[in-house]
Amino acid sequence: MFRLVLKQTMAHRGRLLLTFAAITLGVTFVVGTLVLTDTSRAVFDDQFRDASTEVDIVLRDAVAFDAAMGVEVERDPLDPQLTSRTAALPGVGRAIPVVKGTGLLISDGKAIVPAGPSMLTSWTGLDGFTLRDGQAPAGADEVVIDAATATAHDITLGDTVRVQADREVDLRVVGLVGFGDADGLPDTTVALTSLTTAQRLLRLGDGISQIDVIAADGTATSELTEDLRATLGTDVDVAASQDTAAASAAAAKSQLGFITGALLALAGAALVIGAFLIANTFSVLVTHRTRELAVLRAAGATGRQVMASILGEATVLGMAGAAAGTGAGLLAATGLRALLDAAGATVPDGPTVLSARTLLVALAVGVVVTLLAAFGAARRAARISPVMAMREGALGTTGGRGRVRAVFGTVLMALGVAALGVGGAIESMPALGAGTAALVAGLVALAPIVAPAAVHHIGGALSAVTGRGVPTGLAREGARRAPRRTGATVMALALSLALVVFVSVVGASVRGALQSGFDEAITAEIVVESARGEMLGGLEPATRERIQDLDEVGTVSRLRFGHWKDSGVTRALTALDPATIGDVTDVDMVEGRLSDLGDGVIITERQAAERGVGVGDNLAMTFARTDTLEVPIVGLIDDDDAKALSTDYLVSLASYRDWFTERMDATLLVRPASGTSVPEAQKAVEKALTGMPTVEVRDQASAAEARTASLDGILTLITAVLMLTVLIAMLGITNTVALSIIERTRELGLVRAVGMTRRQLRTMIRTESLLIAIAGLLLGTTVGIATSALFVRAIAQGGDLHLQVPTTGLALVAAVALLVGVISGLAPARRAGRLEVLTAIREQ
Structure with missing residues (x-):
């Protein structure tokens, strides 16, 4: 059976190529997201773990919570006398006062503004920073910076840089440091000074940020931690350095949670849309191979074995797509980072991390999605009767109008519309989400009924406009005769376009509300903010x-x-x-x-x-x-x-x-x-x-515009990623039309025999592709605008947030959809035009 599956897969590899591409694209997105976040998380873990490599315990001012929304809370300075008090306690080897804050570096009059923080800290020699060149800072006018910043900005020992904190001062560079094996921290500049210089720059007086404690030889860190807590009381936070580092890393990594969730949700959408393509491919292949499968049944294969062979092909295809997607995902992580940077959501870079979990997820996603999509076709293949199949020669793909499907889809549609109505009335996001899911599920179930009818009517209108009655009429008939195939292809494009329209409309509405609200409430003519x-x-x-x-x-x-x-x-x-x-x-x-x-x-x-x-x-x-x-x-x-x-x-x-x-x-x-x-x-x-x-001075109009800059970046990122789903939908149209040519080879030969020219045949195929694209555009735009209107109402919560439809953006979406329809039909039309009449007629 295994050899049979491999032979069948290789025998139809050309027909499976676009399906393989769809699986690969979906897996690529998932792997790229996981690699990106795993790499960034590893950078945070290494950064904060190495920062306390020689320190056993950290003392800081006690707070009710450490971090909020991914930002560590600032703490009050500690009493400097606490250092000597701590050093005198039993079990304490050393107690080192530390000052930490923000200090911007300015070299040759130009600010060095990293994507991440600008660190200013006092020199201890114990916090992971190691001298690469020069000496530690001792004098009031000395500073040590990280080697990465020095290399990037041509700063050498002896140069003078300005450090801008609560105060500004010119300092002489006396040393360069690395961090662990790296030349510095990712997306960060580091300035290390003497304790008194750091205190002066940060206006702390004689206050300190924390005390790093090293346990005496023979003293267990856990025992010393408990002793210090008992001695110093609840006003001082006593924590093992690894716990402090873990908490800092967790705070930094929490900001990646939203990014990961959003990207994986978009990857899920791409996989769902790709599933339509996969389902179509296997449905048409099973139809075309009816005689072959019937021979297997006649030779003694059971229905279960036939079904297993089809699912085996799906498994091989899924595994191949997962492998290719994993490789492409490593490259995609770089592209996703660039998109996030452009959107203003910078994530740290470091050595690429490809975990075993990512490999398992890639394999599971590729195989499971492919198996689920191919299951319907496999089940139909298992039902092939050897005698009936040998007699009729084809199973056909005109099914899918079953009464159960129609009832099920109608019920889901009704529930979805009802939930959307209730959600819109009470402005409930959960109700709207459930309603949208039910509506989409109902549309998918009814697609074999609705989509062919839509294509038929659109084709009639197109025929009246263009005057090309015969090719357009045959294209309409071709779509109508394969309702399941047409429905799945239309829905794939419709869902991808609905997502793009939804994001565009909601984004435009929120953007407009933010700007108008700022304009109306803020009367200040000048606004000063951080850039x-x-x-x-x-x-x-x-x-x-x-x-x-x-x-x-x-x-x-x-x-x-x-x-x-x-x-x-x-x-x-x-x-x-x-x-x-x-x-x-x-x-x-x-x-x-x-x-x-x-x-x-x-x-x-x-x-x-x-x-x-x-x-x-x-x-x-x-x-x-x-x-x-x-x-x-x-x-x-x-x-x-x-x-x-x-x-x-x-x-x-x-x-x-x-x-x-x-x-x-x-x-x-x-x-x-x-x-x-x-x-x-x-x-x-x-x-x-x-x-x-780093200070930006804006007039009122510019300040209002700046309020939406981050939103614009996020919307651009989401829209750019969603275009991947449109690409997959385009592959679906191409794949569907191409496979329909294989299925209708004899029919195409007959119409050529009765006088249709190659040009008319190509026009017919391109028209079928275009009709599918127009149907997907109309359905997707309708669903996208309707649901976005309700979600905008819920977001407003009774406030002043009005629906804004970006006509220019939607016109661009429509143009893209029509272009997709045209491009998707080019290759299949060219292939159809090359069919030899006699050869095509002989096809069974």
């Missing part, structure tokens, strides 16, 4: 200090962001200055006033309704620095205006200083002084901020 897009903001306090006293500036109001825990769920908040926020915004308060914020919290009207609370009630908020506090609700803000301020929770800057250690501003909203024009004020602000390369 690096840090989650919690990247403006040093010195940024505000440089511009607040300018004659051209009237009001400067700060915004800061922070994370807090809400019954274990991480949420974000915005801190603002109640005294100045009214000068730069125009927000609608449902109850209370921004100026009365004080030590309370203002929440959105929707949050108040969901929680069943109002002004005068308390909201339990857990902060890393203070643990859980009962914060009074002092006001309710309009939902849409809150979006302009980025979160559903607003607190004062005074409260922020009490609850958070972070001191970075996220945004400065600037209003020019009376009598000063906006261009004059903006020019003055830009001049004052010269030398701060």
Whole structure:
């Protein structure tokens, strides 16, 4: 049986080529995603593990939680006296004070802005950094940088670089370091200075960030950890260095979770669409090989053995596609990283990691998807009667209009429409998701009924427009006679286009809402932000200090962001200055006033309704620095205006200083002084901020546009990836039309014999391909727009978010679909045109 399967597969390898390509593309996407994330995770693990290679225990200020949304929380400085206290404790070999923070490197007047962090830390010689050249920093004017940065920017020993932190200072490079075996950390610049220099740059006074502890000889780390916890109390976090490194790595890796999930979901869509192609291929092959399979049955093969032979071919094909997809996936990981970089979601690079799990997933995906897609054809093959098959010579592919399929599809469609209606009415995402899934499943079930009818009517319209009645009529008839094949091909294209349309419409609607909400609520004419897009903001306090006293500036109001825990769920908040926020915004308060914020919290009207609370009630908020506090609700803000301020929770800057250690501003909203024009004020602000390369000064329009920059990048990434599904759908049309030629060889020979020219035959085949593409376009666009409209309503949650249909983008989608139809029919039409009449007529 195994040899038979191999011979059958090799005998039909030409017909399986496009199916193999579809499997390969789907597996490539899955493998590329897993390799990309595994490589990035390994980089994080190595980075944080190596950072504490010689350190046994790390002491830091205690916090309620370590990280939120992939960002480690900042901690208060430790009392420097704790170092000597710790060093004197039994079992402690050494206690080394450490200062850590952010320090941008500037060389030859140009800022070195990496994709990742700009690290500033005090020299210990124990944190994974090893000298490659020069000496450790000792003097107040000395710095050591990583060798990777030095090589990339032509910095050598003795050069002077500027380090920009809370203060700026010019330092002389006295050494170059590596990190483990590498020349530096991925996508990171590193500046190491003496302890006092780091304290001065970060304005810590004599405070320290942490204490690295090395256990005395003969002392177990676990025992010393417990002793230190008992001695130092709950105000100090005592953790083994490997636990600290693991927590830091987990925080960094958590940001990859969304990326991995999104990419795998898109890969799943590609595989589902590819499954239609596979199902079509095996259905047509079984039909064409009816006589061959009948001979096997007549020779004694059971139906189960015939079915096993077909599934065996599918297994071989799936394994071959998985192997090819794995190889291509290693290359695709690089392409995905480039797409993510373009979308603003940088992931670290490192040695490629191809895990055993990835290989198993690739094999399972390739084989399982292929087997499931081929199962229907295999089951039909098992039912072939030797006598009937030998007599009729063909099984036919005109089936698929069964009563059970029609009832099942109608029920699913009805359930889907009902769930979508309910979900749209109550603005429920789960209901909309379930409704969409049921609708799509119903359409798939009804595809052999709906798609041929759609192609027939479209063909009639096309015939009336073009005047080519005979070729178009024969193309319509060809599609109608193979409803299952036509239905699967139309659905593959329709689903891929529906996804593209859905993403385009939802993206355009959210983009429009973000921009209009910002324009309406933010009245500040100038906005100062970090160009690096840090989650919690990247403006040093010195940024505000440089511009607040300018004659051209009237009001400067700060915004800061922070994370807090809400019954274990991480949420974000915005801190603002109640005294100045009214000068730069125009927000609608449902109850209370921004100026009365004080030590309370203002929440959105929707949050108040969901929680069943109002002004005068308390909201339990857990902060890393203070643990859980009962914060009074002092006001309710309009939902849409809150979006302009980025979160559903607003607190004062005074409260922020009490609850958070972070001191970075996220945004400065600037209003020019009376009598000063906006261009004059903006020019003055830009001049004052010269030398701060990561600061971006924007007018209101540019700031509103910037609000959607990250969204635009994500949408571009998703759309680019979704075009892979369109490519697979195109392969499906090509494959279907090509296999239909094999199936209809005698028919094509007969129409040529009665006078059809080669040109007319080619036109007929191309028209059939085009009709399938138009049907897929119309169905996909309809489903995409209808579902996106409901999802936009749910996203709005009663707010001011209106459906926006990007006509230019959808026109481009339509053009792509029509181009797909034209291109998909070229190769099959050329092959059909080459058929010899007598040879074709003799085909059975």
